[in-house]
Amino acid sequence: MRIDIDRDRLVETMEDQAEIGGTEGGGLHRLALSDTDREVRDWFVDRAADAGLDVRVDAFGNTFARREGADPDAEPLLVGSHLDSQPYGGIYDGALGVVAALEFVRTLNDRAIETRRPVEVVNWTNEEGSRFPPAMQGSGVWAGAHDIEAEYEKTDADGTRLLDELERIGYHGDEPAEPREPYHAYLELHPEQGPFLEETGADVGIVTGIVGLRWADITLHGQANHTGTTPMNYREDALVAASDIVTAIRRLPGTLGDRTVATVGSLTVQPNSVNTVPETVTLTTDIRDPDEAVLDEGVARMEAEVAAAADREGIEYEIEHTMASPTVDFPDRPVEAVADAVDHLGYDGRRMVSGAGHDATHAAAVCGAAMVFSVSEGGKSHTEDEFTSWPDCYRSSNVLANAALDLAEPIVD
Incomplete structure (x- = not known):
């Protein structure tokens, strides 16, 4: 019928x-x-x-x-x-x-x-x-x-x-x-x-x-300071670390699978002032793929990239995994x-x-x-x-x- x-x-x-x-x-x-x-x-x-x-x-x-x-x-x-x-x-x-x-x-x-x-x-x-x-x-x-x-x-x-x-x-x-x-x-x-x-x-x-997906919230803890008086080697800039993470997440799918996508969709900066070194940055990551094993590998690589970026800038960080859809x-x-x-x-x-x-x-x-x-x-x-x-x-x-x-x-x- x-x-x-x-x-x-x-x-x-x-x-x-x-x-x-x-x-x-x-x-x-x-x-x-x-x-x-x-x-x-x-x-x-x-x-x-x-x-x-x-x-x-x-x-x-x-x-x-x-x-x-x-x-x-x-x-x-x-x-x-x-x-x-x-x-x-x-x-x-x-x-x-x-x-x-x-x-x-x-x-x-x-x-x-x-x-x-x-x-x-x-x-x-x-x-x-x-x-x-x-x-x-x-x-x-x-x-x-x-x-x-x-x-x-x-x-x-x-x-x-x-x-x-x-x-x-x-x-x-x-x-x-x-x-x-x-x-x-x-x-x-x-x-x-x-x-x-x-x-x-x-x-x-x-x-x-x-596809399955994995979401995470990342918080980076740097140190606020005056941009004019703080030498570059003294800085603990949360936004610099965040920028490295954004770039790494953009490149991540090319190392995983043909169907993998990864995105940083939200980013906030504090205190968000033109003449203050950024102290705290929060950002989100979204990784998707039809294969659970690829997703797990993507999350592991994301965590490694965050750790490396934070270490280069000498700052602390936290990762909260907010959503895992199979x-x-x-x-x-x-x-x-x-x-x-x-x-x-x-x-x-x-x-x-x-x-x-x-x-x-x-x-x-x-x-x-x-x-x-x-x-x-x-x-x-x-x-x-x-x-x-x-x-x-x-x-x-x-x-x-x-x-x-x-x-x-x-x-x-």
């Missing part, structure tokens, strides 16, 4: 959600547990209710909207993504996956299609991690990767506690933040966030797995459901591994999972310039809908 979603309704719904937290630059500023996040959560609940779905909210704010199946004992299919955004990010990242999942169940309703399995549409809490670390937080709590009480105590840059914000916006639900039953599979649609599909001329990505290989059944949908619809698909982390990382620990990627023009993401054309949104959403229908098992008379 093939279904075709309503393209105009998909576009209208995407434009509707994009108005909530929309920016002058055409992007989104919809941080987790903010007022705009509350508004879009309310919007999602209303749209789900309009589609006849039963909504429940768990203790971490993850929101599930259920369409019952014909078999009350069948394991449900879970499909969705997230509605929070990066600071001044794009309108597609996360939101396209939630809207496409909604459009899937709307299409089932339009055509009066009954499925053997229940279908649940999910909006995960704080996938981005840009306000409250870490990323993929809600799905991580749900899957048991994070302790909920520890995550409740996380704070943002202003010192605001996560639990307080969850309660303030009205999404601290009563249901335990854990799977309430076994799940059959999880599907997620997301923009690729990279250039591969566009470069190869493909219509859609068939995601076979997700590599994920999706099982054959859900991946083949996506591949079959691509073939059935006559699209040009490419099998690929995701270079970004997604909620599917954690969901895959609970049940079989797979992902669909839409084309990201220019490979841009986490910016207002992120762009996926409406035809590409339609194609990828159609693939999601047909793969989901296969896994939900339609009842055919």
